[in-house]
Amino acid sequence: MTHASRVTRQEPKDEPIVCRCEEVTLPEVVQAIREGYDTVEELKRHLRVGMGPCQGRTCLPLLARVLARETGRSLAEVMEEISTRPPLIPIPFEVWRGK
Amino acid sequence: MRRTADVVIIGAGVTGAALAYELARRGIRNVVVLERRFPCSGATGRCGGGIRQQFTTTHNIRLAMESVEHYGTLAEELGVDIEFIQGGYLILAETEEEREAQRKAVALQNDLGLPSRLLTPEEAAEILPLLDITTIKSATYCPTDGHANPFRVVEGYLRRARELGVVLEKFTEVVDLEPRGERIVEVRTSRGPISPGLVVNAAGAWSGEISRMAGVELPNKPVRHEIAITEPVEFFMEVMVISIHNGIYFSQTMEGQIIGGIGLPDERPGYNLSSSLRFLRTYSRELLRYVPALGQLSVLRQWAGLYDVTPDAQPILGPTPGLENFIQANGYSGHGFMIAPAVARHLADYIEKGVKSEILEKLSLERFKEEIRGEAFVVG
Numbered sequence: 227m228t229h230a231s232r233v234t235r236q237e238p239k240d241e242p243i244v245c246r247c248e249e250v251t252l253p254e255v256v257q258a259i260r261e262g263y264d265t266v267e268e269l270k271r272h273l274r275v276g277m278g279p280c281q282g283r284t285c286l287p288l289l290a291r292v293l294a295r296e297t298g299r300s301l302a303e304v305m306e307e308i309s310t311r312p313p314l315i316p317i318p319f320e321v322w323r324g325k
Numbered sequence: 326m327r328r329t330a331d332v333v334i335i336g337a338g339v340t341g342a343a344l345a346y347e348l349a350r351r352g353i354r355n356v357v358v359l360e361r362r363f364p365c366s367g368a369t370g371r372c373g374g375g376i377r378q379q380f381t382t383t384h385n386i387r388l389a390m391e392s393v394e395h396y397g398t399l400a401e402e403l404g405v406d407i408e409f410i411q412g413g414y415l416i417l418a419e420t421e422e423e424r425e426a427q428r429k430a431v432a433l434q435n436d437l438g439l440p441s442r443l444l445t446p447e448e449a450a451e452i453l454p455l456l457d458i459t460t461i462k463s464a465t466y467c468p469t470d471g472h473a474n475p476f477r478v479v480e481g482y483l484r485r486a487r488e489l490g491v492v493l494e495k496f497t498e499v500v501d502l503e504p505r506g507e508r509i510v511e512v513r514t515s516r517g518p519i520s521p522g523l524v525v526n527a528a529g530a531w532s533g534e535i536s537r538m539a540g541v542e543l544p545n546k547p548v549r550h551e552i553a554i555t556e557p558v559e560f561f562m563e564v565m566v567i568s569i570h571n572g573i574y575f576s577q578t579m580e581g582q583i584i585g586g587i588g589l590p591d592e593r594p595g596y597n598l599s600s601s602l603r604f605l606r607t608y609s610r611e612l613l614r615y616v617p618a619l620g621q622l623s624v625l626r627q628w629a630g631l632y633d634v635t636p637d638a639q640p641i642l643g644p645t646p647g648l649e650n651f652i653q654a655n656g657y658s659g660h661g662f663m664i665a666p667a668v669a670r671h672l673a674d675y676i677e678k679g680v681k682s683e684i685l686e687k688l689s690l691e692r693f694k695e696e697i698r699g700e701a702f703v704v705g
């Protein structure tokens with residue numbers, strides 16, 4: 227699976243950032259939710275939010291809160307839908323290969 | 326939710342999305358796409374995005390060649406950047422028998438008009454300078470193969486389809502089908518029933534279950550395939566690499582990440598979607614054998630998806646014998662993304678005009694009554 231190319235931005239953005247690794251702003255998230263990407267897993271795939279090197283540790287709780295607020299669903303329900311993918315921290319190929 | 330539709334499509338992967346768009350474009354707009362979770366939640370959103378034409382059966386080669394042509398103009402047609410890059414596919418072989426198979430494959434491909442070539446190991450290294458050719462016997466290369474972004478492709482198809490009137494029902498699971506005589510008369514979902522004109526089974530690895538609801542057995546089996554992506558590195562490979570020796574495939578995304586996987590030969594059929602350490606070890610070992618320079622590169626994530634595998638590794642397309650309004654569009658055996666644009670056109674033409682193309686005739690469910698001669702290169 228290839229991903230959306232990261233838009234290289236010359237200027238820093240004024241809007242509040244939800245995901246630092248992938249530079250996704252709050253208005254972008256809100257707009258996507260209104261377009262119908264209304265689960266965490268869909269937002270991840272659509273905006274790449276939560277797909278950066280920190281694997282969403284920083285931004286997914288925040289994203290879940292925005293989503294709960296926008297859709298009127300409970301935070302617990304929204305959090306429940308989040309899936310994680312190993313290894314959770316980046317580890318080099320040679321370590322996996324072993325000797 | 327709509328209670329009747331001219332066409333009910335089960336599954337919003339690339340197959341269902343492309344077909345919905347092609348139908349709408351032909352004026353067939355009372356179409357409902359039913360999706361248990363959300364678009365791309367099946368194999369499509371888990372796949373490698375590879376688009377190759379170097380196959381070993383005439384139908385796979387033809388479908389892939391047609392699709393590459395469509396992929397070339399799709400971004401413009403859909404108004405979405407699908408990140409289609411034609412960087413070529415380099416296929417590696419490590420034994421005499423594999424080289425012989427490659428020679429035969431290239432002869433057939435060239436006959437069908439594909440510009441693929443048989444290469445020496447040294448020529449392969451010219452295309453990918455970081456390739457370690459110590460064990461390589463031969464390679465084939467086709468410059469018009471490439472890759473695209475499955476999410477953007479599906480988003481593009483669905484957006485245009487919906488603009489034309491197609492309805493997408495997310496989080497709507499098909500739970501039963503009711504056949505009566507020669508037709509399916511009702512599709513039952515978790516959100517109520519629909520009366521269909523036609524029903525299309527585009528449920529990927531779950532197509533066997535869907536079919537069984539109508540009392541039809543498909544020969545398809547779900548088989549797990551695992552895949553991993555790394556942190557981004559400086560762009561060094563335009564080409565997508567696969568090996569017929571061990572089934573590995575890898576390419577570099579536009580962002581610089583290396584995405585790839587390898588089939589584990591003893592994987593048993595089933596719906597297991599967990600990530601294994603065994604996969605990561607095998608993939609790392611084989612990848613570093615071919616490109617030792619990647620040793621320090623870190624894996625960011627791994628995941629798994631399901632191949633929907635048929636006995637001859639070719640898809641099952643078209644109406645079901647005995648149930649004429651039940652259309653099969655499944656059995657892609659690990660290469661459904663790349664042929665989806667062409668498959669959608671063949672099926673939409675059939676649904677619009679009632680006439681089967683030669684490819685639909687050849688790839689119908691009925692062929693499994695006959696002797697099976699299948700695709701030999703079942704890799705990404």
Ligand SMILES: Cc1cc2nc3c(=O)[nH]c(=O)nc-3n(C[C@H](O)[C@H](O)[C@H](O)COP(=O)(O)OP(=O)(O)OC[C@H]3O[C@@H](n4cnc5c(N)ncnc54)[C@H](O)[C@@H]3O)c2cc1C
Nearest residue numbers: 336338340361367368369372373375499529630661662663
């Ligand atoms: C790891 C991996 C790598 C791959 N790499 C490549 C590659 O490089 N190139 C390539 O061309 N192909 C590749 N493939 C194969 C490719 O992903 C598939 O062939 C293709 O995506 C199939 O698309 P589809 O739309 O037919 O099925 P899917 O994308 O699986 O869609 C089927 C949909 O049906 C839905 N569904 C299932 N049951 C029901 C139900 N009861 N009710 C409602 N909805 C239901 C599912 O939720 C799913 O969204 C790869 C596959 C995997 C797993």
Ligand code: FES
Nearest residue numbers: 245247278280282
């Ligand atoms: S902050 Fe979003 S992935 Fe790291």
